[in-house]
Amino acid sequence: MSQERTTAAGGMETAYGFRNVGAGEKQGLVNEVFHKVAGRYDLMNDLMSAGLHRVWKDAMIAWLNPPKRSSWQVLDVAGGTGDIAFRMVEASGRLGHATVLDINGSMLQVGHDRAAKRGLGDHVTFVEANAEELPFEDATFDAYTIAFGIRNVPRIETALCEAYRVLKPGGRFLCLEFSDVEMPFLDKVYEAWSFNAIPRIGQMVAGDGEPYRYLVESIRKFPNQENFAAMIRSTGFDRVTWRNYSGGIAALHSGWKL
Template sequence: MSETRTSAAGGMETSYGFRQVGEGEKQGLVNDVFHGVARRYDIMNDVMSAGMHRVWKDAMISALNPQRNGNYKVLDVAGGTGDIAFRIIEASRRLAHATILDINGSMLEVGRQRAAKRRLEENLTFVEANAEDLPFEDNSFDAYTIAFGIRNVPRIDVALKEAYRVLKRGGRFLCLEFSDVDMPVFEKFYDAWSFNAIPQFGKVITGDGEPYRYLVESIRKFPDQPNFAAMIENAGFSRVKWTNYTGGVAALHSGWKL
């Protein structure tokens, strides 16, 4: 079982967990995973992070510090269920506008239902599209956010260049993603939890543990913090940095379009 991470040079486009797949095959396989777990996506995040994803997401919004005016526009990519976008809108005192983009219609439908319950429809636009080919003009958004989604994008380098393109000059890029644990003792416990417990919990919650196995494996294949930072810089971003959360279980990468 190989756990070798891909590098800044690429490799995620043909990596479906630890399995190598043909060029162009990964997106369909990933779509099937998220069609299957959409209704229980937030429970899935609780299981995979032991509930810590909520703390990490709040920290992400604090780092973004969205402006409290009606002209502030955020693009939240792979954000179908709305978790990040809702937080941004609330942090802006319901003044900002967020566009939620996801390639998966099932995830977007969950987001629409959740938005209606929160009465946030006026602050939101839902778009079904690919992160590698954003249907927006250049210089359209003040911020681009993506949480726990970019490792599922086959051509990450293309998605990052698209992020740079649609941001306004002075715009902010923020990516929250599971990353490389930097505490050896904790890493052993984390590996045992990830590869043994998470798929079992997934089977109990959804009836199928395989989507969770893919998600765990995809975390181990994703580039580590320095390599992912290099990819962000290669897309054109400046002042790229990252902050580790919970010993590197997750990391928040950020950059600016200057």
């Protein structure tokens, strides 16, 4: 593909996939995408990643290593369906509490229903709000997580600053996101699969391929591992590092508020 990755947050603010949109337009367009895909979101994740997203998410929880104590509080942003939050609560022995924040009410409804079915209603709180303007006091949470959501935030640096603000001193930031494939040959195979197969699967399973075309294009535009790490450092986080999964198809970035 001729489209290049952005090197900093500003390039994502007006990038709706490969299409440039006006300032302030992206959020509404992204919201519409997730209203459309909410009901089939987790199924499509399985199909798009051949089930690997489950392995990557488990690895995220393992690296976070939630403590088994009742005072532990985690904020999971853009996690409407609860996939990450449920894993964290279970890993804490159902002692910790997860607050799931998402700007999309359709996604949150899916997560709320899933939490009730799993008996996790007392351990997970769902909040509809914007990652760029978190409705929480400073130094509220022990950890902030976001999985496959940061690239959909128009002002990424603003969201990162908000993550830093709401974390307690010593708090952990973890971001799991699709990234830049670094293995020769795999990058070509993955790109062909993404742009050709995924929108067609979306059309068959969800009845609409266009939302998945946006999701694929947004992956291709997102900054690579080093550039995203630089953005995290620039907002004040220390000990910033990352781990690649599946040759860089996904990357997990970590930072600390010290």
